[in-house]
Amino acid sequence: MSIKFLAEDDRPREKFLLKGKNALSDSELLAIIMGSGSRDETAVELARKILGSVNNNWHQLSLLTIKDLMKFKGVGEVKAITIASSLEIGRRRAAQEIPEKPQISGSLDAYNVLRLHLSDLRTEEFWAVFLNQSNKVIHIAQLTQGGISQSIVDVRVLFKTALEHFSTGIIVAHNHPSGNKKPSTEDINITKKIKDAGNLMNIQLLDHLIITQNAYLSFADEGLL
Structure with missing residues (x-):
């Protein structure tokens, strides 16, 4: 019409x-x-x-x-x-003043943004931080909730959300309730899928964090991206 x-x-x-x-x-x-x-x-x-x-x-x-x-x-x-x-x-x-968006300059910044959401959970959840061209946070979202051992994310939902917020970069994260920071084969595979999809859409995957109660592992810091 x-x-x-x-x-x-x-x-x-x-x-x-x-x-x-x-x-x-x-x-x-x-x-x-x-x-x-x-x-x-x-x-x-x-x-x-x-x-x-x-x-x-x-x-x-x-x-x-x-x-x-x-x-x-x-x-x-x-x-x-x-x-x-x-x-x-x-x-x-x-x-009111416009709140300053936090800027992500490394894995520690991303961890500080996400740890309150993920560090104390008993089941796995998958979250994402969406960034603008200046690596400032424009949106944070929980994408999935899973069981004790895994939480599967739908890559289509992830990038739909990124497009809705005009994001140019994303950082994904999930928690390991077991306390083990080591990435599983599934963690590595989903990271590759997200990175490949982001390359096609010109939305860069900047990092993937695995968060435990007191620590984290960064795929970027470990050279796993």
Whole structure:
């Protein structure tokens, strides 16, 4: 379905899905927050009226009280609280600093990121750290949970997640509850599969860690990649 067939005043959600959030006007965004209009106006028309009353300024809108918002026909208490809550979320977001992403420069950095997830487990789990071009962490995910002796990862799921986060590098890890750091034949084989798949997709496998309760083994440090 093309966006040109949509009734724009009635379908801001569909426009969001088809063209993305940046394509929406302020009134369309506010209409999505409100969810509905009144008997006489669509949600977008009502949103235009509300924004017009504050010169289309979000800051000025945030200064309106619940009673001020309820003066508009079609805005009840619940809808007014929803608008005010959304604006408060925006205010808090603007006040927060963007958290610095940890940068991985070696196996110890990767271990410090992953050990809290893997070091004390009684069954095997397989995790991955997804990195950008600067080797900064952009996502961490648990991919599988297994039994006492092994946890098999689906390489397709691994790289689907990497593509979803626009990752250019990955570090995988799993734990050995037995405390034995030595990689098994299965560990070596899955590492090769991941590396080969990454080479085809231009997503580099940077390391594979085996984590025990108090230590780890790095495939990269051991020359096993």
